Amino acid sequence: MIFGRKNAVGVDIGSHSIKVCLLSESGRGLFLKRFDVAPLPPDSVVDGAVMNFPQVQDKLKELVAANKLKGRPAVLSFSGHSVIVKKISLPEMTQQELDASIMWEAEQYIPFDIKEVNVDVQILDPKAGQGQMDVLLVAAKKDIISDYASIAVEAGLEPAVVDVDTFAGQNMFELNYGFPPNETVALINVGASMININIVSNGITQFTRDISMGGALLTEEIQRQLGVSYEEAEHYKIGGTDSISSSAVFKEVQRLSDRVAGTLVTEIQRSVEFFKATSVGEEISRVYLSGGAAQMAALIRLIEQRLEVPAELVNPFKNIVIDTKRFDIALLQKIAPSAGVVVGLALRRPGDK
Ligand SMILES: Nc1ncnc2c1ncn2[C@@H]1O[C@H](COP(=O)(O)OP(=O)(O)OP(=O)(O)O)[C@@H](O)[C@H]1O
Numbered sequence: 001m002i003f004g005r006k007n008a009v010g011v012d013i014g015s016h017s018i019k020v021c022l023l024s025e026s027g028r029g030l031f032l033k034r035f036d037v038a039p040l041p042p043d044s045v046v047d048g049a050v051m052n053f054p055q056v057q058d059k060l061k062e063l064v065a066a067n068k069l070k071g072r073p074a075v076l077s078f079s080g081h082s083v084i085v086k087k088i089s090l091p092e093m094t095q096q097e098l099d100a101s102i103m104w105e106a107e108q109y110i111p112f113d114i115k116e117v118n119v120d121v122q123i124l125d126p127k128a129g130q131g132q133m134d135v136l137l138v139a140a141k142k143d144i145i146s147d148y149a150s151i152a153v154e155a156g157l158e159p160a161v162v163d164v165d166t167f168a169g170q171n172m173f174e175l176n177y178g179f180p181p182n183e184t185v186a187l188i189n190v191g192a193s194m195i196n197i198n199i200v201s202n203g204i205t206q207f208t209r210d211i212s213m214g215g216a217l218l219t220e221e222i223q224r225q226l227g228v229s230y231e232e233a234e235h236y237k238i239g240g241t242d243s244i245s246s247s248a249v250f251k252e253v254q255r256l257s258d259r260v261a262g263t264l265v266t267e268i269q270r271s272v273e274f275f276k277a278t279s280v281g282e283e284i285s286r287v288y289l290s291g292g293a294a295q296m297a298a299l300i301r302l303i304e305q306r307l308e309v310p311a312e313l314v315n316p317f318k319n320i321v322i323d324t325k326r327f328d329i330a331l332l333q334k335i336a337p338s339a340g341v342v343v344g345l346a347l348r349r350p351g352d353k
């Protein structure tokens with residue numbers, strides 16, 4: 001992607017929806033050029049793996065056509081069990097030496113055959129002490145990467161960069177909020193079937209974890225308890241009071257929502273406790289939430305209560321200029337929490353690692 005300097009389009013294939021985002025940069029800042037979302041039928045994507053190729057392909061094709069994105073480089077992203085992100089400690093060495101030895105080093109940290117994965121490494125702290133350095137190891141299964149790439153190609157895009165949901169979220173956060181010095185914050189993305197936790201101190205990742213759980217749990221609960229379809233359950237969840245005529249049903253949805261939020265927060269809390277137990281002197285000062293399911297009514301309140309830190313919903317478009325003639329601001333605000341990952345992807349440049 002040396003020619004043309006076409007900006008890359010971020011493509012986030014989530015289990016609930018595909019999001020695309022295109023940004024452009026000028027002296028006056030970052031501008032939103034395209035942003036669009038296409039819902040996916042349930043079970044099209046399971047644990048980061050595409051289960052229903054034609055469905056996903058068609059939806060992405062529609063998005064590419066509707067937003068005139070054909071021929072653009074694409075930045076794709078993964079999460080789930082096919083991606084391993086680990087902070088490891090190695091003897092001090094240069095990036096060059098690290099690149100040369102990493103396949104060998106990585107083997108013991110990866111539960112897959114090393115030949116089946118692409119490995120990327122980044123030095124986090126070159127002098128962690130006692131001749132050791134901290135390194136971030138990212139390994140993604142090749143078959144999943146090629147699945148995603150072929151979907152992008154089929155849709156008329158040119159796959160250029162692959163990223164991980166967690167780090168895309170981190171880039172989005174840095175753009176909009178910046179990392180305060182000497183502070184530790186938790187970035188938590190609550191999607192439909194995945195929660196990505198990323199604890200960051202001074203802009204450096206200290207701990208990451210993906211939990212296979214999310215807002216889909218509530219959809220399933222509503223379907224089961226109220227005997228309604230997937231579409232109806234989604235409608236109940238998102239529409240709030242307006243979507244539900246009977247107050248008894250509304251109360252029941254609220255009760256289920258609170259219960260599921262409790263389950264999700266228990267899992268989040270477990271990870272945060274683990275981080276606390278394994279780190280020294282790093283107190284989380286704030287939790288920043290993104291992801292569609294972070295909008296569940298009780299979630300923020302429960303996080304604040306149980307983790308005893310303030311929590312807030314992130315606005316991925318905070319530092320992005322939006323032309324109000326081209327975008328419906330009210331609608332954009334409504335779906336903004338889901339855009340955390342895709343905005344982070346759109347910030348990447350073709351040629352980036
Ligand atoms: N206002 C809302 N209140 C509660 N839940 C919501 C709301 N809006 C969206 N959701 C839920 O958020 C989830 C979708 O979030 P998101 O778009 O972040 O997921 P995804 O990226 O497609 O999935 P994943 O990354 O987990 O594979 C769905 O479960 C959806 O029902």
Ligand SMILES: [Mg+2]
Nearest residue numbers: 014015191341
């Ligand atoms: Mg997602």
